[in-house]
Amino acid sequence: KAGVTQTPRYLIKTRGQQVTLSCSPISGHRSVSWYQQTPGQGLQFLFEYFSETQRNKGNFPGRFSGRQFSNSRSEMNVSTLELGDSALYLCASSPVGGETQYFGPGTRLLVL
Amino acid sequence: DQQVKQNSPSLSVQEGRISILNCDYTNSMFDYFLWYKKYPAEGPTFLISISSIKDKNEDGRFTVFLNKSAKHLSLHIVPSQPGDSAVYFCAASARLTDKLIFGTGTRLQVFP
Numbered sequence: 001k002a003g004v005t006q007t008p009r010y011l012i013k014t015r016g017q018q019v020t021l022s023c024s025p026i027s028g029h030r031s032v033s034w035y036q037q038t039p040g041q042g043l044q045f046l047f048e049y050f051s052e053t054q055r056n057k058g059n060f061p062g063r064f065s066g067r068q069f070s071n072s073r074s075e076m077n078v079s080t081l082e083l084g085d086s087a088l089y090l091c092a093s094s095p096v097g098g099e100t101q102y103f104g105p106g107t108r109l110l111v112l
Numbered sequence: 113d114q115q116v117k118q119n120s121p122s123l124s125v126q127e128g129r130i131s132i133l134n135c136d137y138t139n140s141m142f143d144y145f146l147w148y149k150k151y152p153a154e155g156p157t158f159l160i161s162i163s164s165i166k167d168k169n170e171d172g173r174f175t176v177f178l179n180k181s182a183k184h185l186s187l188h189i190v191p192s193q194p195g196d197s198a199v200y201f202c203a204a205s206a207r208l209t210d211k212l213i214f215g216t217g218t219r220l221q222v223f224p
Contacts, residue, residue, distance in 0.1 A: 006155075042214055044214075045214075056211045106153075106154070
């Protein structure tokens, strides 16, 4: 089975722009979660989607949003980028939720 | 409030010896615990998990121990190998949610 894939792998944006990141889960997995990893904060939970519905949400501002499509693929959007949004954004999938999550390679975002 | 804590940011162990990585948690609702290994520029790789109904789970060289009364878990790697050098994250979740709460990680270095 192919693993979790994320595109793009690297991205450079400037402050004030917006960005969309994409995640394709493992085939058959319906739950997709997003995490932000920064050196100071470690891995922080952003949100989780299941069957096109946001089921859990972390403590991030409304500039961070996401969605999930009927094929379980998910996108994450960050609007009005700030320097502090520079991070590795990780997507993880699991069959229905509540079990082990499997991570993609991440998208490294640099905001200048 | 850091619900999952890894108090040792780094650990250095000689090849062939035992590596013990520790993790403490504060939320008594957590009932599923995982360890992930992470190399630079890659997503976390699932290593081993344990549910709260067990106190030990073993998979090859990796064993996870859970002490619920102390809200403490540990990962033992025996024997340690240079390829084990990575950052190790412990993570916890509450029943039937996909919201993983991660510790800040412990960097393990295994030297010859």
